[in-house]
Each structure stands twice: as structure tokens, then as C-alpha cells.
Amino acid sequence: MSETAVDAFEDVNVDAVQDRLLTWYRENHRDFPWRETEAAYEILVSEVMSQQTQLGRVVDAWHDFLDRWPTVEALADADRADVVGFWTDHSLGYNNRAKYLHEAAGQLVTEYDGQFPEDPEELQELMGVGPYTANAVASFAFNNGDAVVDTNVKRVLYRAFGVPDDDAAFEAAASRLMPEGESRDWNNAIMELGGVACQKTPRCDEEGCPWREFCEAYRSGDFTAPDVPTQPEFEGSRRQFRGRVIGALREHGPLELDDLGPRVRVDYVPDGEYGREWLRELVTDLEVDGLAELDGEVARLKR
Numbered sequence: 001m002s003e004t005a006v007d008a009f010e011d012v013n014v015d016a017v018q019d020r021l022l023t024w025y026r027e028n029h030r031d032f033p034w035r036e037t038e039a040a041y042e043i044l045v046s047e048v049m050s051q052q053t054q055l056g057r058v059v060d061a062w063h064d065f066l067d068r069w070p071t072v073e074a075l076a077d078a079d080r081a082d083v084v085g086f087w088t089d090h091s092l093g094y095n096n097r098a099k100y101l102h103e104a105a106g107q108l109v110t111e112y113d114g115q116f117p118e119d120p121e122e123l124q125e126l127m128g129v130g131p132y133t134a135n136a137v138a139s140f141a142f143n144n145g146d147a148v149v150d151t152n153v154k155r156v157l158y159r160a161f162g163v164p165d166d167d168a169a170f171e172a173a174a175s176r177l178m179p180e181g182e183s184r185d186w187n188n189a190i191m192e193l194g195g196v197a198c199q200k201t202p203r204c205d206e207e208g209c210p211w212r213e214f215c216e217a218y219r220s221g222d223f224t225a226p227d228v229p230t231q232p233e234f235e236g237s238r239r240q241f242r243g244r245v246i247g248a249l250r251e252h253g254p255l256e257l258d259d260l261g262p263r264v265r266v267d268y269v270p271d272g273e274y275g276r277e278w279l280r281e282l283v284t285d286l287e288v289d290g291l292a293e294l295d296g297e298v299a300r301l302k303r
């Protein structure tokens with residue numbers, strides 16, 4: 001693993017990071033039908049379709065495709081023109097993907113007796129299946145993949161743990177974080193986090209991001225990322241102050257409100273507009289979200 005990836009997790013409780021994300025995913029994830037199946041063929045179809053099309057739009061196409069060609073053998077037997085026609089009718093992007101998918105089905109039937117290989121390396125032997133798709137199929141069908149690194153995952157790792165904008169560092173950090181033998185749920189979960197909460201304009205509180213207490217961007221208020229070069233707009237800066245509360249409590253432990261205040265705002269004055277009452281409200285909000293607690297005048301991180 002690269003040094004930079006080691007540094008990124010030096011002060012991080014990796015077990016807690018893993019637990020929080022998996023729990024959030026299992027409780028909150030969007031229901032896509034391909035997440036309910038472990039059939040490699042059905043997963044491959046969903047992956048190829050979603051390469052260029054929004055996930056919401058893929059759902060109907062995916063159902064229609066599997067109604068028409070329910071097995072890899074059925075697809076291999078199909079007329080290529082019909083498969084390409086289906087692709088065009090459903091606005092699924094480049095027709096080449098349909099051709100490759102049909103070709104891959106043929107390979108699976110003739111070379112693999114209709115059985116998918118379970119290893120990402122071997123899956124790449126299939127026509128049109130690159131490293132990303134191979135790993136997705138290995139993860140979601142066989143729970144046998146490596147950590148996925150796509151733009152969403154990079155954005156999350158960069159913001160949350162300060163992983164530098166470097167492919168090797170992202171790879172190493174993503175691998176370090178993935179719990180052993182959990183590639184199915186983990187890869188789904190971290191991509192879901194990037195797609196739902198850690199979007200270009202992040203929705204940290206709105207989506208109840210499970211990494212808020214660990215996240216450097218949440219603490220600092222700097223939400224730039226490799227694919228977000230300038231600071232995204234927010235309705236207000238409340239999120240930034242919430243992040244600073246978490247950061248200060250993490251760094252210093254429990255603090256009286258009046259000791260915490262100046263660490264959150266330079267213009268903190270106990271009886272001022274942005275004083276004790278304002279801070280109390282902020283910490284109470286964090287309490288509702290299960291991130292902090294207020295005991296009289298003392299704020300602390302939720303244990």
C-alpha cells in the first residue's frame with residue numbers, strides 16, 4: 001500500500017468507518033432490481049446498460065431485456081440485429097455495447113459452458129468487459145471483487161480522508177477500507193455514498209452521511225474535490241459550522257459551550273447573535289442526528 005494511503009487512515013478508526021457505512025447502506029439504499037439478484041448474467045446486463053444511462057432509466061430497459069432474453073443462452077441465440085434494435089429503441093447509448101454484450105454471451109456459451117468465471121481477471125476475457133465491469137460482476141455476483149474506484153469513490157475518499165488526487169493512492173486507500181470478503185455490499189455502499197450523499201454538491205446532513213464525524217471536508221467546510229474544482233454552493237454555511245463542532249470535539253474531547261464557541265466561529269461572543277444560544281441549537285441539531293450530545297453546558301461527541 002502507498003504511504004499516502006497509510007497516512008490517510010493514521011488517526012481513523014477503520015472498523016468504525018466500515019461499520020457505519022455498511023449499516024447506513026443496509027438501512028437506506030435505493031432499491032434497484034439488480035441489487036436483489038446474484039445472477040451474474042443479470043448483473044452484467046445492468047452494468048453494461050448503466051455505463052451511459054442514468055440508473056433510474058435503466059430499470060425498465062433491464063426488465064424488458066431480461067423478459068426477452070432471460071438467460072445467457074437465450075441472448076447467445078438471439079439475432080444480433082434484434083439486440084442492437086433493442087438498444088436503440090431504449091436509448092441505451094452506443095450500439096457497440098449491445099454488440100459486445102451479444103458477443104460475450106456467445107463466448108460464455110461456447111467457451112465457458114454458460115457458466116460465468118468468478119474472478120475479475122478472467123471476466124475481462126469477455127468481449128467488451130473492461131476492468132471496472134469485470135470487478136463489478138465479480139463483486140455483485142460472487143462477492144469476489146476488489147475495491148471499486150470510480151469518480152464517485154474518488155470524490156468521497158478525497159473529501160473524507162484527504163486521499164491525494166492520484167490513482168495509485170485512491171486504489172490503495174479504497175483497498176485498505178474495504179472489509180475482507182465484503183466486496184458485494186461494500187462496493188455498493190461506497191458507490192451509493194458517492195452517488196447519493198457525497199454528490200458534487202454534497203448532501204451530508206440531508207442524507208445522514210454516516211461519515212460526518214470522520215470527514216475532513218465536513219469539518220473544514222472545504223468541499224472541493226478532483227471533479228469539483230471550485231467550492232460548491234450551499235444554501236447557508238450551517239453545515240460548515242456543524243462540521244467545525246464535530247472537528248473541535250474530536251480534537252479536544254468534551255468542551256463547555258463557551259470553550260467550544262471560539263473554535264467554531266472567530267466572532268463567537270457568548271451573549272451575541274452567534275453566541276451560546278446559537279451554539280446550543282447547533283449542538284442540539286447534532287444530537288438529533290446522533291452525532292453529539294449536550295450535557296448541561298458541556299458538549300461532547302456521541303459515544
Ligand code: SF4
Nearest residue numbers: 197198204209215218
Ligand atoms: S460528510 Fe459530506 S463531504 Fe464528507 S463524506 Fe459525507 S457526504 Fe461527503
